[in-house]
Amino acid sequence: MSYVKIHERDNVHVDLESGHKYALCDIPKGESVIKYGYPIGVASECIKKGEHVHSHNLKTALSGTLDYTYSPCFENSKAKEPFTVMAYRRENGQVGIRNDVWIVNTVGCVNGISQKLSALTGVFCFTHPYGCSQLGGDHKRTQLILKGLINHPNASGVLVLGLGCENNNIAEMKKILGEVDGERVRFLNVQDCEDEIAEGVKIIRELQVKAELEKREPVPVSEIVIGMKCGGSDGFSGITANPLCGKITDSLVAMGGSAVLTEVPEMFGAEQLLMNRCVNKNVFFKTVDMINGFKEYFTSHGQPVSENPSPGNKAGGITTLEDKSLGCVQKGGTAPVTAVLTYGDTVKEKGLNLLNGPGNDIVACTNLTAAGCHIILFTTGRGTPLGAPVPTVKIATNTAIYEKKPHWMDFDAMTGNEEELWQFIKEVCEGRETCNEKNSYREIAIFKDGVTL
Numbered sequence: 001m002s003y004v005k006i007h008e009r010d011n012v013h014v015d016l017e018s019g020h021k022y023a024l025c026d027i028p029k030g031e032s033v034i035k036y037g038y039p040i041g042v043a044s045e046c047i048k049k050g051e052h053v054h055s056h057n058l059k060t061a062l063s064g065t066l067d068y069t070y071s072p073c074f075e076n077s078k079a080k081e082p083f084t085v086m087a088y089r090r091e092n093g094q095v096g097i098r099n100d101v102w103i104v105n106t107v108g109c110v111n112g113i114s115q116k117l118s119a120l121t122g123v124f125c126f127t128h129p130y131g132c133s134q135l136g137g138d139h140k141r142t143q144l145i146l147k148g149l150i151n152h153p154n155a156s157g158v159l160v161l162g163l164g165c166e167n168n169n170i171a172e173m174k175k176i177l178g179e180v181d182g183e184r185v186r187f188l189n190v191q192d193c194e195d196e197i198a199e200g201v202k203i204i205r206e207l208q209v210k211a212e213l214e215k216r217e218p219v220p221v222s223e224i225v226i227g228m229k230c231g232g233s234d235g236f237s238g239i240t241a242n243p244l245c246g247k248i249t250d251s252l253v254a255m256g257g258s259a260v261l262t263e264v265p266e267m268f269g270a271e272q273l274l275m276n277r278c279v280n281k282n283v284f285f286k287t288v289d290m291i292n293g294f295k296e297y298f299t300s301h302g303q304p305v306s307e308n309p310s311p312g313n314k315a316g317g318i319t320t321l322e323d324k325s326l327g328c329v330q331k332g333g334t335a336p337v338t339a340v341l342t343y344g345d346t347v348k349e350k351g352l353n354l355l356n357g358p359g360n361d362i363v364a365c366t367n368l369t370a371a372g373c374h375i376i377l378f379t380t381g382r383g384t385p386l387g388a389p390v391p392t393v394k395i396a397t398n399t400a401i402y403e404k405k406p407h408w409m410d411f412d413a414m415t416g417n418e419e420e421l422w423q424f425i426k427e428v429c430e431g432r433e434t435c436n437e438k439n440s441y442r443e444i445a446i447f448k449d450g451v452t453l
Helices: 108-121 136-150 170-177 196-212 241-254 271-275 281-300 311-315 321-332 361-370 399-404 418-429
Strands: 012-015 021-023 032-035 038-043 084-089 100-105 124-126 155-162 185-189 216-220 225-230 258-261 337-341 351-355 375-380 392-396
Touching (some): 100 108, 100 196, 108 124, 136 155, 241 418, 271 281, 271 321, 281 337
Parallel strands (some): 100 155, 155 185
């Protein structure tokens, strides 16, 4: 077997075949196990040099909310030569990399109608079970996520489809949306017409005619917002794919662009690294609130903050949440953290934005889309077909999964480099379909944490 020691301070190294960890020295019971240069937990029993280090002898050291200190530490990233991509410039000045027509439901009751309209016209619909019988934060969150989808510049046109009697009826949704371009966003309450299918098809055809008039033009790559996500992670995620995405983050930010890192529970154990890169105390305090707020969400439901990794993660060599988190946050590179977003916020600040939300793949991808990401880089070592409404580039952490699932995977991080990934991103921005698009795997899910009537 061949191994890699990730950081000079590490007392474990990683088997390059399995992704699992082995001790580089004797590690007494209660002592920290070090990977990526930081503790990933403590030895639950004495570990001898050369022994396998995993769930049987390593446990998390995470607990509840913590006090943090702001100790700024920044690295200067080397900028790539700025370049342009061919994209769509919308009427409001925003940039889109797709020219889709979308159906966005105000409520789950019209899912079937939405799907039928999609089948008849070829446009994309994003079904969900919400928009009615929700209270408080859940209701507001649903509206804000739908607002982000309706306003997304990858869609040339949007049909907002409502029933008519739901809590989130079109009149209420319009209050959240504010002023919209009536040529781009159209509305239909299906209770208000005799033949909702015929009326829906008519509106969609009009939106499609408008979309055909849109033309690509050169835009700076700095106007492209890239979301970062990992799912089905393994022991290679923090060695190959996530650091590669970190290089993309750093070079994009250095060129004046924006990247978004989410999955807050997968920052636990690595959060201080992000906090030290906050550009000022205001952003630092927002980051602290985001981290501790999500920990309180766990504990309010009687769950430990360390309830992670998943069975698939463990099979791939990840043992504790700290192990997972230290690998996960590498997608954010070393770029300065310039903003903290929550549900329904859209990216406005250049630099690395942190986005509140869970690690769940579908919810996180939906949050990234609603925040304005044009494209998502999704790293995985176990493989997943999942796709967001926007192009979702599946980056394999190991060649085996890339070769096993070529219809799911877009890029092999074990053999590919930064320049090759940038070239792939450019091609996707200019129309190349990702595997999720080829398969028509596009879906949404909205975070829920409250009462259903």
